[in-house]
Amino acid sequence: MTERAALGVAVIGTGKMGADHVRRIHEVVSGARVSAVVDLDAERAKRIAARVEGCTAYTDPASAMAAADVEAVLIASPGPAHEAALLQAFEHDLPVLCEKPLTPDAASALRVVEAERRLGHRRAQVGFMRRYDAEYMKLKSLLGTGQLGRPLMLHNRHRNAASPPFFTSSMLISDSVAHETDVTRWLLGHEITAVTVLRPTPSANAPDDLQDPQFVVFETDGGALSDVEIFVNCGFGYQVQAEAVCERGTARIGDGHAMVTNMAGRWGGTIAQDFVERFADAYDREVQAWVDATRRGEVTGPSVWDGYAAAAVCEAGVRSLDEGGRVPVELVERPALYG
Numbered sequence: 598m599t600e601r602a603a604l605g606v607a608v609i610g611t612g613k614m615g616a617d618h619v620r621r622i623h624e625v626v627s628g629a630r631v632s633a634v635v636d637l638d639a640e641r642a643k644r645i646a647a648r649v650e651g652c653t654a655y656t657d658p659a660s661a662m663a664a665a666d667v668e669a670v671l672i673a674s675p676g677p678a679h680e681a682a683l684l685q686a687f688e689h690d691l692p693v694l695c696e697k698p699l700t701p702d703a704a705s706a707l708r709v710v711e712a713e714r715r716l717g718h719r720r721a722q723v724g725f726m727r728r729y730d731a732e733y734m735k736l737k738s739l740l741g742t743g744q745l746g747r748p749l750m751l752h753n754r755h756r757n758a759a760s761p762p763f764f765t766s767s768m769l770i771s772d773s774v775a776h777e778t779d780v781t782r783w784l785l786g787h788e789i790t791a792v793t794v795l796r797p798t799p800s801a802n803a804p805d806d807l808q809d810p811q812f813v814v815f816e817t818d819g820g821a822l823s824d825v826e827i828f829v830n831c832g833f834g835y836q837v838q839a840e841a842v843c844e845r846g847t848a849r850i851g852d853g854h855a856m857v858t859n860m861a862g863r864w865g866g867t868i869a870q871d872f873v874e875r876f877a878d879a880y881d882r883e884v885q886a887w888v889d890a891t892r893r894g895e896v897t898g899p900s901v902w903d904g905y906a907a908a909a910v911c912e913a914g915v916r917s918l919d920e921g922g923r924v925p926v927e928l929v930e931r932p933a934l935y936g
Contacts, residue, residue: 604888605632607661609682610674611645612636614696618673618884623649625881629669629888633661636674658682662689669693669891671884676701683709683901687716692891694884696724698775699904703912706905707929714932719896722887723904725779727837729886730879732850736841737784739848746844748785751823753777754851756836758870760829766808769827770794770914774813777825778907778914779899780839787817789910791925794917802830813914816923834868835875902935 606629608619615636622631635655636642642654655661662670662685670686672679672695680700686693700706713720727733740748755773764772781789795812803809810828817823838851853868869875883898890897906928913924 607633615673787819
């Protein structure tokens with residue numbers, strides 16, 4: 598039997614996330630190869646391409662997608678560039694894995710939803726990688742058994758050691774809490790109907806004019822509440838934790854106690870320092886699942902509808918942050934393509 602050729606993937610964007618995906622496809626994932634990389638910085642694209650035999654560097658996504666050896670696209674460029682790249686991929690009917698956010702706002706995300714709907718079949722998966730994390734998968738499975746009863750509350754904690762210099766108060770919602778938005782919808786199987794953002798006194802460690810931390814409360818159409826502590830200048834490391842409180846019990850993940858040491862009168866462990874370290878396995882699992890599904894002619898995982906819903910929730914969250922109070926989430930009717 599002839600072995601199938603590896604899937605030729607174009608990686609768009611070669612910054613921290615894109616370069617890591619190039620490494621992942623080249624060294625970790627089976628069944629795929631990096632056939633093209635795209636970046637506005639031509640020299641950076643060439644440097645990344647030079648690490649992979651047979652890889653071509655481009656500065657224009659459309660040119661890469663038209664190449665004969667490109668069969669799928671991984672988008673890791675900045676969020677504002679996602680819509681154009683997604684629409685170009687749809688024109689070529691190419692499978693896409695698009696890093697979150699799908700797009701920076703609900704209106705542009707809805708345009709992507711409508712473009713895919715017109716194709717008549719799914720083509721894109723959105724990179725909400727926590728769905729592929731072993732602990733989150735275990736919690737999802739447990740909730741699905743019904744052993745704990747109906748979920749009543751979901752407590753989420755999302756902490757970063759320090760925020761990038763360009764981070765703004767609204768980005769705590771749109772770039773960070775976006776993950777908890779998807780996690781809440783996925784774990785509970787509910788849509789988020791309203792958002793309230795509370796503003797504690799900013800930490801002395803936060804840059805001037807940055808509202809950090811924030812406390813976010815989601816209401817859902819299933820009657821559950823989900824809260825998020827987002828603290829991006831905690832100083833000690835990167836932590837993501839979740840606890841589901843149900844009618845007959847609770848379940849918590851993210852304590853990070855894979856190994857606990859006891860020595861010199863102390864006990865403890867280590868704390869990851871960034872998301873790439875904490876979710877390395879999840880990213881590997883996500884990209885492998887995307888490649889496997891693509892080679893089968895299928896599209897699985899988070900859909901562009903999930904990306905649109907997250908964008909709409911985050912927009913409501915930013916409004917609550919800016920204006921105060923509870924802000925309802927407005928979603929269009931879900932197209933039949935997304936179940």
